[in-house]
Amino acid sequence: MKSDVLNQLQKTAIFKNVSDDILAEVAIKASTRKLVKDEVLIRKGEKGDSLFLIHDGWVKIVTVDSKGDELIINKCGPGETIGEMALLDGETRSATVIALTEAEVLELKQDVFEEILKQRSDVPLAIIRSYSERLRFSTTYIEKAIDWSQKTAEGDYSFVEQIQPLVEGAGSNDDKAAQLLSAFFAMVRRVKEREDGLKQQLEKLTFEIDQARRKQEFDEITSTEFYANLKEQAKALRQKRAQG
Amino acid sequence: MNKGKIVSIHSFRGGTGKSNTTANLAAQVAMTGKRVGVVDTDIQSPGIHVLFGLDETKMGKTMNDFLHGKATIREIGFSIGEHSSGGEGRAKLAGKNLWLFPSSIRGREISQILKEGIDFNLLNEGLQKTITEFDLDYLFIDTHPGLNEETLLSIATSDILIIILRPDNQDLQGTSVTVDIARSLDVPNLLLMVNKALPKYDFVELKKEIEDKFNAPVTGILPLSFDLADNASNDLFSLRFPDHDWSKALRGVAKAVLAVE
Ligand SMILES: Nc1ncnc2c1ncn2[C@@H]1O[C@H](COP(=O)(O)OP(=O)(O)OP(=O)(O)O)[C@@H](O)[C@H]1O
Numbered sequence: 001m002k003s004d005v006l007n008q009l010q011k012t013a014i015f016k017n018v019s020d021d022i023l024a025e026v027a028i029k030a031s032t033r034k035l036v037k038d039e040v041l042i043r044k045g046e047k048g049d050s051l052f053l054i055h056d057g058w059v060k061i062v063t064v065d066s067k068g069d070e071l072i073i074n075k076c077g078p079g080e081t082i083g084e085m086a087l088l089d090g091e092t093r094s095a096t097v098i099a100l101t102e103a104e105v106l107e108l109k110q111d112v113f114e115e116i117l118k119q120r121s122d123v124p125l126a127i128i129r130s131y132s133e134r135l136r137f138s139t140t141y142i143e144k145a146i147d148w149s150q151k152t153a154e155g156d157y158s159f160v161e162q163i164q165p166l167v168e169g170a171g172s173n174d175d176k177a178a179q180l181l182s183a184f185f186a187m188v189r190r191v192k193e194r195e196d197g198l199k200q201q202l203e204k205l206t207f208e209i210d211q212a213r214r215k216q217e218f219d220e221i222t223s224t225e226f227y228a229n230l231k232e233q234a235k236a237l238r239q240k241r242a243q244g
Numbered sequence: 245m246n247k248g249k250i251v252s253i254h255s256f257r258g259g260t261g262k263s264n265t266t267a268n269l270a271a272q273v274a275m276t277g278k279r280v281g282v283v284d285t286d287i288q289s290p291g292i293h294v295l296f297g298l299d300e301t302k303m304g305k306t307m308n309d310f311l312h313g314k315a316t317i318r319e320i321g322f323s324i325g326e327h328s329s330g331g332e333g334r335a336k337l338a339g340k341n342l343w344l345f346p347s348s349i350r351g352r353e354i355s356q357i358l359k360e361g362i363d364f365n366l367l368n369e370g371l372q373k374t375i376t377e378f379d380l381d382y383l384f385i386d387t388h389p390g391l392n393e394e395t396l397l398s399i400a401t402s403d404i405l406i407i408i409l410r411p412d413n414q415d416l417q418g419t420s421v422t423v424d425i426a427r428s429l430d431v432p433n434l435l436l437m438v439n440k441a442l443p444k445y446d447f448v449e450l451k452k453e454i455e456d457k458f459n460a461p462v463t464g465i466l467p468l469s470f471d472l473a474d475n476a477s478n479d480l481f482s483l484r485f486p487d488h489d490w491s492k493a494l495r496g497v498a499k500a501v502l503a504v505e
């Protein structure tokens with residue numbers, strides 16, 4: 001299990017440039033916590049002093065909207081990390097985290113983490129490097145998103161077709177940025193569809209049937225001998241069928 | 245007592261989508277497990293076999309042979325369930341109880357029968373035989389457009405008549421005559437279906453307007469679709485693209501057919 005933890009730590013953004021021997025030490029110092037369904041793991045507004053790695057089960061990250069209703073921002077499952085910023089800034093939690101199922105999480109306390117930082121002077125630098133990479137990446141996305149938002153506001157949706165395949169093809173090493181982008185593109189597409197729908201006001205068709213012509217054609221067909229016979233036959237047929 | 249129902253599909257003008265509708269309706273009804281037959285009575289310009297992936301090389305005995313006393317109904321029934329080939333949609337019919345009774349596509353046989361005329365009692369007998377010999381729940385009849393004699397016969401014998409129309413004045417005018425004829429021939433169930441409707445029209449209004457005009461239910465409004473025009477003859481569209489709007493509306497018509505007592 002500890003090797004799973006190591007694996008997970010390596011994938012966590014802030015540890016990206018931290019060497020494996022240190023991560024192994026971090027892994028050892030993490031403690032296991034079991035959650036029952038609906039148990040609150042993190043409460044919004046509390047002081048944050050630990051990071052959690054989800055080992056098993058699912059949690060939801062929720063906030064409260066303006067009407068006071070619970071709003072699920074995200075769901076996280078095995079292999080995902082929650083609250084990593086708390087290790088560095090110790091700020092209050094920005095959202096509440098509740099177990100969706102029974103779950104098992106590993107907790108890494110800020111003080112344990114700081115112990116390690118003190119012992120190894122190369123660790124802070126590695127973390128700063130990870131963060132600056134991430135920041136640069138996010139900044140690029142934010143700049144793009146600003147540009148696309150302006151275009152959308154002007155009703156120019158051409159970028160969706162041009163850029164989306166590139167973005168999807170390129171992949172991204174930041175899940176959240178990728179999520180934002182895909183949500184953004186979905187939004188723009190919906191807006192465009194709705195706008196097209198409104199433009200295309202439904203038309204109403206009106207018909208006129210020429211009743212004199214209708215009667216004349218009916219009379220022409222039904223006045224033949226063939227038709228008279230057919231009508232008789234059909235009648236007989238239906239009677240026979242009705243009797244079984 | 246519980247005999248199969250004859251469902252004729254008709255339209256006043258050509259090219260309204262009778263063959264496509266007939267084939268897809270028959271396929272949808274067969275998918276529900278019913279025993280289904282499809283007869284092509286469009287002897288002048290047969291076409292429905294194409295939708296089931298049948299060509300001249302695969303076609304055996306035809307309705308023309310039956311009308312000439314050269315084949316029995318048994319011999320004509322081509323099992324689609326056993327030969328569902330070519331096309332992802334058609335493949336879904338494998339193992340289903342669905343038979344096609346095609347018309348000849350040989351020019352000589354067509355002109356021969358048109359010259360000699362059709363023996364209506366014989367054709368009628370043939371239709372009844374498909375039902376009894378194949379123990380059918382439903383027999384779908386694809387007809388020739390207009391109100392010629394063999395079409396009048398298929399209307400006269402049908403338990404359910406589906407009239408397909410396009411939403412325009414000319415079709416409505418022609419349909420009005422067909423509706424009157426169907427009533428005069430005591431067709432017990434008259435259903436209307438609109439095909440090739442431009443999406444810009446308000447379908448709800450359209451349905452209401454047509455129902456008011458004819459006092460008969462509009463069981464589906466199927467949109468004009470380039471996807472269908474593109475794919476129609478390669479496969480059975482509603483099986484191949486079940487989520488398409490055309491297919492959804494078609495299933496509504498199938499449901500209306502199945503709902504008839
Ligand atoms: N809803 C639709 N949208 C677009 N094309 C359609 C639609 N329905 C049918 N078609 C196309 O219209 C043509 C005529 O269809 P189909 O052969 O089914 O009509 P039909 O009434 O049987 O014609 P005919 O009177 O010649 O026998 C075909 O090419 C078919 O693909």
Ligand SMILES: [Mg+2]
Nearest residue numbers: 262263286291
């Ligand atoms: Mg046809």
